[in-house]
Amino acid sequence: MTPLVQVKNVSKVYKRDTLEIPVLQNISLDVPEGEFLALMGPSGSGKTTLLNLISGIDLPTSGSIVVAGTDIAKLNESALAKWRSHNIGFVFQFYNLMPVLTAYENVELPLLLTNLSKKEKKERIEMMLKVVGLSDRMDHYPRQLSGGQQQRVAIARAVVTDPTLLIGDEPTGDLDRKSAEEILTLLERLNKEFKKTIIMVTHDPHAAQSARTIQHLDKGELTKN
Amino acid sequence: MLGIAVAVLAFGLLRTVVTSWSSGVEASSANRLITRHAVSFIFPLPVSYRSQIEGIPGVTKVSFANWFQGIYKDQSFENFFPRVAIDPETIFDVYSEYTVPPDQLANFKKLRNSCIVGKKLVEQHGFKVGDIINVKGDIYPGDWEFVVAGVYTGKDKTADETQMFFQWEYLNERSRQTASWATDHVGWYIIQIRNMNDAPSVSEAVDALFINSSAKTKTETEKAFQQSFVSLSGAIITSLELVSYVIIGIILMVLANTIIMSARERIREYAVLKTLGFTSFHVVGLIAGESLFISMIGGAFGLILTFPVCQGFGAQFPTLFPVFKVANSTMVLAVMFSVLVGVVAAVFPAYRSARMKIVDGLRQIG
Numbered sequence: 001m002t003p004l005v006q007v008k009n010v011s012k013v014y015k016r017d018t019l020e021i022p023v024l025q026n027i028s029l030d031v032p033e034g035e036f037l038a039l040m041g042p043s044g045s046g047k048t049t050l051l052n053l054i055s056g057i058d059l060p061t062s063g064s065i066v067v068a069g070t071d072i073a074k075l076n077e078s079a080l081a082k083w084r085s086h087n088i089g090f091v092f093q094f095y096n097l098m099p100v101l102t103a104y105e106n107v108e109l110p111l112l113l114t115n116l117s118k119k120e121k122k123e124r125i126e127m128m129l130k131v132v133g134l135s136d137r138m139d140h141y142p143r144q145l146s147g148g149q150q151q152r153v154a155i156a157r158a159v160v161t162d163p164t165l166l167i168g169d170e171p172t173g174d175l176d177r178k179s180a181e182e183i184l185t186l187l188e189r190l191n192k193e194f195k196k197t198i199i200m201v202t203h204d205p206h207a208a209q210s211a212r213t214i215q216h217l218d219k220g221e222l223t224k225n
Numbered sequence: 226m227l228g229i230a231v232a233v234l235a236f237g238l239l240r241t242v243v244t245s246w247s248s249g250v251e252a253s254s255a256n257r258l259i260t261r262h263a264v265s266f267i268f269p270l271p272v273s274y275r276s277q278i279e280g281i282p283g284v285t286k287v288s289f290a291n292w293f294q295g296i297y298k299d300q301s302f303e304n305f306f307p308r309v310a311i312d313p314e315t316i317f318d319v320y321s322e323y324t325v326p327p328d329q330l331a332n333f334k335k336l337r338n339s340c341i342v343g344k345k346l347v348e349q350h351g352f353k354v355g356d357i358i359n360v361k362g363d364i365y366p367g368d369w370e371f372v373v374a375g376v377y378t379g380k381d382k383t384a385d386e387t388q389m390f391f392q393w394e395y396l397n398e399r400s401r402q403t404a405s406w407a408t409d410h411v412g413w414y415i416i417q418i419r420n421m422n423d424a425p426s427v428s429e430a431v432d433a434l435f436i437n438s439s440a441k442t443k444t445e446t447e448k449a450f451q452q453s454f455v456s457l458s459g460a461i462i463t464s465l466e467l468v469s470y471v472i473i474g475i476i477l478m479v480l481a482n483t484i485i486m487s488a489r490e491r492i493r494e495y496a497v498l499k500t501l502g503f504t505s506f507h508v509v510g511l512i513a514g515e516s517l518f519i520s521m522i523g524g525a526f527g528l529i530l531t532f533p534v535c536q537g538f539g540a541q542f543p544t545l546f547p548v549f550k551v552a553n554s555t556m557v558l559a560v561m562f563s564v565l566v567g568v569v570a571a572v573f574p575a576y577r578s579a580r581m582k583i584v585d586g587l588r589q590i591g
Binding site: 052055057077086092096113 | 493499500501
């Protein structure tokens with residue numbers, strides 16, 4: 001069976017003036033559908049860069065990244081934006097909710113790019129907020145929610161379009177232990193019950209235990225499984 | 226938003242001062258000519274010129290007027306209003322934009338020392354028919370008493386309702402004793418012509434009539450005549466106009482700076498939107514839309530405020546600005562500037578956010 005994500009010989013070099021900084025070196029990685037993969041490694045190892053490349057918010061210097069049959073390195077900016085809206089759900093470490101929008105409106109944001117009817121959007125938003133356990137907080141603004149609750153809204157926003165791949169960049173990194181546990185449980189549930197393929201970057205070995213597979217990165221190279 | 230509102234208000238007020246200053250020019254009639262002394266407006270013309278002017282082809286009526294000035298109560302600004310000696314038989318024919326009730330006009334013609342006052346003077350000073358207005362003469366010495374015989378009103382809002390008209394005969398009669406130099410002389414002639422296209426030929430004909438006399442004349446359209454007064458204060462008006470544009474310029478920079486700062490603070494939000502699948506076009510639209518929304522709401526608020534403020538300002542200086550009305554051109558300019566401010570202020574942040582790489586935006590500490 002073809003893996004959902006195929007990373008082949010990917011390198012990424014950042015340029016700072018005349019200085020070239022290699023961040024990823026000849027990485028190859030396959031992620032099958034339904035996987036829950038944790039990427040671990042020390043700071044500066046290239047975890048987030050690899051995540052950014054897989055999610056199509058950055059482009060590799062060389063190599064190819066095929067997600068669900070699409071070589072995303074070959075897409076132009078607007079095609080890539082459209083591809084992201086259909087295929088990627090992104091959960092950030094610092095939630096990145098829009099402060100002027102309510103929980104409901106934040107979850108609605110990605111749906112603005114779809115052709116769903118108002119009724120369908122409402123049903124989806126309410127269902128997702130129910131899944132993350134925030135049905136009673138949908139009219140609350142981010143400042144009225146705890147960190148854990150904000151991250152649950154962010155997860156609802158990430159999965160409301162039913163994306164192919166859910167990306168988490170240290171989703172528990174800014175949370176206390178209890179809230180982190182809740183988020184990890186939620187991610188596990190999304191993986192098991194809703195068959196979501198998840199790639200998560202984390203520093204935390206405990207968080208990584210929630211994943212089915214763990215990959216380690218060090219100095220831009222995958223070291224061991 | 227408040228800053229834009231204040232700027233548009235200041236712009237509207239200054240522009241209204243500028244447009245009101247020349248309201249006399251705008252209100253002037255195309256088929257009226259003014260004949261004055263060729264050297265200066267302050268030199269009088271013989272009253273005998275009238276019959277000669279009446280004989281020129283194309284002329285339908287000739288009236289005349291004479292600046293009286295004088296002091297009402299004191300020399301304060303509030304008590305100043307134009308006091309003009311006129312020919313009661315013809316003045317309201319040539320100035321058909323002024324309306325006087327027939328019975329009041331009849332009384333005015335009958336009583337030598339009577340006067341007709343404008344509606345705004347009535348509102349300002351509380352004059353009513355039968356009142357006596359005491360004026361101390363300066364150009365024409367002595368104490369003068371004028372009985373209010375009637376009130377004139379303008380047919381539209383551009384008409385000046387702040388003047389007091391009295392009989393030239395009364396002025397002439399008393400001038401024989403106190404200002405003999407002015408006896409049988411008038412300040413200027415108002416010539417009504419049949420066809421506005423005849424203005425150049427009639428003007429030439431009038432001036433040609435008196436070219437060899439001791440009091441040569443200069444005849445021009447009423448608009449040109451009014452314009453010559455406005456041009457005396459041209460530097461002030463130009464300065465005011467300049468200041469109004471400078472205000473818009475400053476606000477443009479302030480708003481642009483505010484939008485740029487706001488966009489800089491929200492760069493991470495724009496990066497998140499792009500991560501979710503929104504394109505640069507969406508983000509540019511968002512920034513431009515916000516900028517336009519702020520500038521338009523601020524501009525609309527300022528424009529709405531301009532009307533009562535101008536009304537209050539005009540009420541404070543009714544004689545300086547007989548017509549103080551926000552011109553359509555001022556409203557159009559205010560709206561245009563509001564749009565321009567919104568667009569220009571959005572250009573740099575929109576360009577920056579469109580060029581921004583998502584990963585760079587997400588690294589920003591918001």
